Amino acid sequence: QLQHMIAEAAFYRAERQGFQGDPVEDWLQAEVEIEALLRGVQEPKHSSAKRAQSAAEASAHARSEPKAAARKK
Numbered sequence: 534q535l536q537h538m539i540a541e542a543a544f545y546r547a548e549r550q551g552f553q554g555d556p557v558e559d560w561l562q563a564e565v566e567i568e569a570l571l572r573g574v575q576e577p578k579h580s581s582a583k584r585a586q587s588a589a590e591a592s593a594h595a596r597s598e599p600k601a602a603a604r605k606k
Contacts, residue, residue, distance in 0.1 A: 535571075539564045 542563035547554060 535567065538567050542567055 539560065540563075543556070543559040546559045546563055547556060550559075
């Protein structure tokens with residue numbers, strides 16, 4: 534489950550960058566952010582940390598909403 538959360542956060546991070554960034558960096562940053570969120574640790578105010586946290590939050594939000602295809606049926 535942790536791997537899935539990290540994968541989603543990394544995907545959303547890459548998506549926001551137009552898939553132009555380094556996938557390994559996206560994964561590593563997502564891993565740091567997800568683990569920090571699970572521990573309840575506040576990360577330093579760093580732009581990449583904030584982006585990864587936003588990705589994690591978007592990931593959690595996306596899981597809580599029905600998929601677009603499911604809503605159209």
